[in-house]
Amino acid sequence: MRVVEEIVVDCPACAEPFALEADVDAEEQSHFVSCPICGRALEIFVRCKAGEVLSSSVSVD
Ligand SMILES: [Zn+2]
Numbered sequence: 004m005r006v007v008e009e010i011v012v013d014c015p016a017c018a019e020p021f022a023l024e025a026d027v028d029a030e031e032q033s034h035f036v037s038c039p040i041c042g043r044a045l046e047i048f049v050r051c052k053a054g055e056v057l058s059s060s061v062s063v064d
Contacts, residue, residue: 006054012061017041025059027051035064 007024014021019040026032034047044064050057 014038016043025049
């Protein structure tokens with residue numbers, strides 16, 4: 004079963020928060036996305052355990 008949870012992260016380039024879907028079945032995952040506000044390429048690293056998001060961090064690619 005695939006479980007997706009929405010998380011909100013702050014863009015490090017423009018400081019605006021935006022939402023993204025994380026797959027909480029995966030313990031560690033990276034998402035490569037463009038900020039919907041400023042368009043910068045971002046790498047978002049998410050750690051999950053037992054169906055919950057433990058932490059997330061964002062860096063400018
Ligand atoms: Zn941004």
